[in-house]
Amino acid sequence: MEFPILKTKRLELVEITDKHLADLYNLFSDEDVIRFYNLGKYTQLSDAQKFVDWYRSRYNEGLAIRWGIKLKGNTDIIGTAGFNNYTTLHRANIGYDLQKSYWNKGYITEALKAVIHFGFYSLEINRIEAEVMQGNVSSERVLEKLGFTKEGILRQWMLWNNSYYDMSMYSLLKSEYSG
Numbered sequence: 539m540e541f542p543i544l545k546t547k548r549l550e551l552v553e554i555t556d557k558h559l560a561d562l563y564n565l566f567s568d569e570d571v572i573r574f575y576n577l578g579k580y581t582q583l584s585d586a587q588k589f590v591d592w593y594r595s596r597y598n599e600g601l602a603i604r605w606g607i608k609l610k611g612n613t614d615i616i617g618t619a620g621f622n623n624y625t626t627l628h629r630a631n632i633g634y635d636l637q638k639s640y641w642n643k644g645y646i647t648e649a650l651k652a653v654i655h656f657g658f659y660s661l662e663i664n665r666i667e668a669e670v671m672q673g674n675v676s677s678e679r680v681l682e683k684l685g686f687t688k689e690g691i692l693r694q695w696m697l698w699n700n701s702y703y704d705m706s707m708y709s710l711l712k713s714e715y716s717g
């Protein structure tokens with residue numbers, strides 16, 4: 539299917555393409571943005587190219603969808619959001635990030651409302667999951683604002699750089715979604 543564009547009051551969510559390599563590099567070369575991610579800090583534009591290629595092929599295979607987040611009227615993307623994986627009629631894992639200078643203005647909550655709506659009604663997902671590293675309070679707050687339930691701690695769930703990390707599991711079910 540043609541890549542869907544989502545619009546909110548202040549934002550436009552668009553397909554991430556090669557035009558956005560520098561924006562992605564800026565985003566993922568910031569240690570504060572990747573602090574709670576199992577993602578190595580970007581050191582060159584080719585790291586961003588891998589991101590674009592990965593999501594393009596995953597989208598084409600119907601396995602994932604990740605949007606670039608733009609302020610309406612601008613061309614640069616200031617963050618990304620979407621489903622790292624999904625299965626129609628079943629479940630999806632949601633992911634999101636934003637350049638630091640735009641934090642705490644409600645942008646991700648606004649973007650995710652559109653992403654979640656698309657997930658439940660266009661992708662026909664039943665359960666949206668989020669796994670959050672311990673200490674990522676702003677991410678937990680975003681999920682609370684969106685009505686997610688914290689189900690518990692997944693002990694040593696993530697393996698990253700030879701260390702194990704506990705993750706909090708959050709979920710939102712279609713049956714409890716009121717958006």
Ligand SMILES: CC(C)(COP(=O)(O)OP(=O)(O)OC[C@H]1O[C@@H](n2cnc3c(N)ncnc32)[C@H](O)[C@@H]1OP(=O)(O)O)[C@@H](O)C(=O)NCCC(=O)NCCS
Binds near residue numbers: 570574671
């Ligand atoms: C998590 C992230 C996407 C949030 O984006 P955002 O646009 O700033 O989110 P919002 O503005 O919608 O909401 C942030 C909330 O966290 C709160 N918050 C921020 N820092 C906080 C802190 N140290 N303690 C408590 N609450 C905090 C804000 O006050 C706000 O809540 P409020 O609306 O009740 O005031 C952004 O911080 C980010 O890109 N982090 C790095 C990437 C990341 O960790 N992604 C998630 C992986 S699970």
